[in-house]
């Protein structure tokens with residue numbers, strides 16, 4: 218038996234483990250150009266720089282009349298309507314002493330300096346377009362959206378490394394970007410090990426359990442925009458595991474497995490990775506999710522072996538694999554952002570590991586605890602809307618403020 222399978226490495230902190238992962242795994246540096254509409258969730262490889270001002274010209278933010286503030290000495294002034302300017306039309310130069318009928322989004326005629334909304338006016342019938350009685354005082358500049366108030370010409374609106382969400386796609390489109398250059402999707406091979414595993418749809422023979430990690434991990438990978446190569450359950454035999462690793466490495470940038478990373482002797486995953494590449498076994502001081510394997514296969518694909526317990530693999534994926542997947546794409550923000558919230562429960566028993574408790578926001582703005590925090594209880598992760606980050610060796614009474622990581626920051 219190799220040394221790696223018998224010797225237990227020292228506990229390292231989550232921060233150390235993350236630092237090691239992120240300083241080892243480098244961005245793939247591969248990009249592709251896509252229509253802007255197809256780039257949701259992708260990481261920008263090239264910044265989006267605006268060649269235009271947004272909005273391109275001063276325009277009205279109300280339906281009403283454009284005029285010169287100086288032409289309305291007092292409420293009740295009547296001005297002839299000289300032109301009508303709908304959105305999409307450039308009006309004539311504004312003549313002093315007149316008003317222009319204008320609509321939301323229409324360009325302000327040169328020479329006008331204010332807009333009055335139509336609710337504060339009365340149309341007065343007359344020749345041509347008639348007149349308008351202005352029933353309020355007017356300040357120069359009112360109801361005008363200035364050229365470039367959203368984006369200045371030449372500004373970088375989206376930096377390389379930014380992940381494209383709905384608003385970012387809209388912003389790119391607003392500066393006229395029809396295509397975006399984004400990092401190629403990471404290709405991630407996934408398989409589970411364990412002779413106890415069967416698939417939903419198959420009978421549950423004695424001693425067996427259904428493979429849930431395959432579903433959770435595949436969905437988490439899809440949620441991060443990965444191309445998933447799902448190799449299913451690999452029989453716990455050395456040859457089969459080695460063959461699965463070779464097949465995975467031929468196609469993937471990263472290989473994710475669950476199970477077989479703890480101290481047991483039954484498993485062939487560790488010797489298989491060692492035979493096909495290299496492997497480090499880590500013990501991370503977090504709960505759930507202590508054991509983790511990190512290595513490389515065929516000098517081509519990274520390998521991360523997650524613990525088999527369903528909540529442990531869920532939490533370690535969120536905390537350690539997610540940043541790696543973002544890093545492969547050159548993303549600039551890798552870590553989830555938490556914020557301080559009040560725990561509305563007692564936590565009397567400190568653990569030597571930093572704990573990530575499954576909690577849920579209550580209506581009082583505090584957090585409730587799922588009663589069973591076992592790493593085998595996947596119900597806790599469904600019930601929860603976030604994880605509470607409890608420092609190692611820390612117990613507390615209700616009312617304690619602690620960092621809360623929302624699931625939205627961990628899963629997308």
Ligand SMILES: Nc1nc2c(c(=O)[nH]1)N[C@H]1C(S)=C(S)[C@@H](COP(=O)(O)OP(=O)(O)OC[C@H]3O[C@@H](n4cnc5c(N)ncnc54)[C@H](O)[C@@H]3O)O[C@H]1N2
Nearest residue numbers: 409411428429430431476477478479480507524525526529
């Ligand atoms: N003597 C020790 N035993 C264990 C230690 C330890 O330090 N010393 N660590 C415990 C911790 S913490 C964890 S976490 C687990 C991790 O174990 P493995 O990664 O080796 O996983 P397995 O033993 O293969 O499985 C653990 C558990 O999870 C179930 N499992 C596995 N795969 C799946 C799947 N795809 N879907 C659903 N459930 C799965 C498996 O049946 C086991 O119940 O080790 C502890 N032991």
Ligand code: MOO
Nearest residue numbers: 505506507529592
């Ligand atoms: O890390 Mo294990 O995940 O505590 O069950």
